[in-house]
Amino acid sequence: MTETVDRRTVADPAGVADGTPDPRRWLALCIIAVAQLMVVLDASIVNIAIPHAQSSLHISTANRQWMVTAYTLAFGGLLLLGGRIADYLGRKRAFMLGLFGFAVASALGGVAPNAGLLFAARALQGAFAAVLAPAALSLITVTFTESKERARAFGVYGAISGGGAAIGLIVGGILTEYASWRWCLLVNVPIALVTAIAAAPVVRESKASGEARYDLPGALTVTAGLVALVYGFTVAAEDGWSDPRTLGLLVGSVVLLVLFVVIEARSSAPLLPLRVALERNRGGSFLACLLTGAGLFSMFLFLTYYFQQTLGYSALKSGFAFLPFSGGIIVSAGLASQLLPRVGPRILAGSGGLLAALGMALLVGIGLDSSFVAHVLPSELLISFGMGLSFVPLSSVALVGVGAHDAGVASALVNTTQQVGGALGTALLNTVYATAVTGYLVDHHGPRAVAQSQIEGYTTAFIWGAVFIALSAIVVFVLVTAGRDTTSNTEAVPAHAG
Incomplete structure (x- = not known):
């Protein structure tokens, strides 16, 4: 990796002066896809390990949410800055920096002797992911200059982003059950280092022209x-x-x-041009994504504890229990892509939000010995189907009427608001959970009361999660006015992270 960037890379992103495609572009895509998969995996792989990490490091109920929120806050809060760094520092350079930094942060988390260092390592992971993810996306954009090939490359990127979470749940279960929860972090180290070594001779450098300015x-x-x-x-x-x-x-x-x-x-x-967020349709999309993230992310935390501590599932079985959710999103997102040009974003996203809120509300019916098939599976499918119907039109609306110079920021904001909403919602609903558990134990005593207090905490959190998602649907119905033609003509730019 050289210190100076060939000026041809600005006008000719693939680095080939005569405009011919980079002959190693598909190999570069494979390398970039591995890095993106690692970032996406890390958001879900740790969820399954949280109960084991909490027990191992004696983390309090109030503080356990930092395993999730430290990562998502740093990732979401720094994502827009990470995109600027990648553009001006050099996309390959930022990509390599993100990989090496992510490896170091993962190693620190994997050997952390206490909760404080673990949370700090998770935040550091999120910070480097905020540099790595937009660099990966930008490299795809500049490496594939022909529209059809670029569409195929983005298809691979989207599939990795969508399917990575499901893979993470299974891998997290396997590592936690047969090795240690620490390997859910340590596994990133060899992946990141090998990816960086492979990228060095294959991925070409490019950077934005003009003076670098960071907010x-x-x-x-x-x-x-x-x-x-x-x-x-x-x-x-x-x-x-x-x-x-x-x-x-x-x-x-x-x-x-x-x-x-x-x-x-x-x-x-x-960092955030206010003109991007203050337009009615785009602002509605970002607010809806924030509220959806607030309601949705906490569901994974509480269901993980419900599966492992109440129903007695192993870590691996817990991972498989979440698979219907991933499958539902993949199926419904494909359906939403077909329906969007016909019914428009308002009806599709609003209806999807209401469907997901209904699914979340149904989780209130879980008990100490509930059947997964009868009580949890229907809720998972409703939530996932609703989310798939909602995410696609919201991503499209985020780009309605946006200028070319703001398209990257607008697209990244979809992911940023989801991550930030998820962090805030997880922290708030974890507090709601703890308050409900304490309140129940004031009036009830005995071993069964302790177990039932957990159910009281889960169901109270699910009620508030349903409220957040229902509010996101209301926001869509009130603020989003974009029609079918507006969004069908919008060329969606993938978000900076999956």
């Missing part, structure tokens, strides 16, 4: 604000909502997030 104040304030908000929810789970620390953190988060908006409004090179 560091914006990145710092929004990330700090989100971390303060999540930490406030965590303190509330232990000390209550009226505790001075809780109130101080929540007020501080609001101040920091307002400051972020002020910085973006005044910056000459904002």
Whole structure:
């Protein structure tokens, strides 16, 4: 990897002066796909391992959500900055940096002797993933210059992003059950290093022209604000909502997030151009994605504990129990792609959200000895089918009327809002869960009461999850006005991460 970039790479992204396609472009795609798979896997592989990690490192109920939120907050909060870094530093250089950094962070997490280092390593993973994911997407864009080949390459990228979560659940179950929960992190080390070595001679460098400008104040304030908000929810789970620390953190988060908006409004090179988010359709899409993430991500956390601690499933069986969810999303997303030009985004995304909210609400019926087939499977299928119907039109609406220079930011915001919403929702609903468990045990005693208190916590969290997803559907019906023609003519740009 050279320190200077051949100027041809700006005008001729594949690095071939006469405009002919890069002869090693498909090999490069395979290498990039492995990196993308690793990033997607890491979001789901750890979910199955959380109960074992919590027991091993003596993590409290209030703090266990940091295994999820530390990663998603750093990933979502820094994703837009990561895209800028990839453009100006050089996409290959950022890709290699992301791989090596992800390997180091994974190694730290895998050997972490305590919860603090584990959470820090997860945050570091998320930060490097925020550089790696947009670099991978940009490399595909500049490597495949012919439209049909680029579409095929994006198809591979999308399949990896969609199917990676399902693979992660199974791999996480296998590693946790037959090795150790630590291998859910350590497995990234050889994958990242081998991918980096393979990429060095194959992937070509490219970078954006012009002066590099990074909105560091914006990145710092929004990330700090989100971390303060999540930490406030965590303190509330232990000390209550009226505790001075809780109130101080929540007020501080609001101040920091307002400051972020002020910085973006005044910056000459904002991390988030406000014009992208303030248009009615796009803003509705981003808000709906935020609310959907808030309701959906926590479901994986609570169902994982329900499977393993209440129903007595092994880690591997828990992974397989989530497979119908992944299958439902894949099927319904394909159906949504066919229906979108016919029925438009508003009806499709709104109906999908209501269907998913119904599925989440049905989880309230679970008990200490519920049947998976009778009580959990129908809910999984309803939620996944609804989410697939919703995600496709929301991604399309995010690009309605956006200028070419803002297309990358608008597309990345779909993923950013999902990740940030997931982090906030997981932290908040984990607090709701802890409060419900404590409240139940005040009036009920005995061994069965302890087990039933967990059910009380899960079902209370599922109710609020259903409310968040239902609100996302309402947002779509109220704000999204884009018609069938508008979205059918929009060339969707894949989000920066799966």
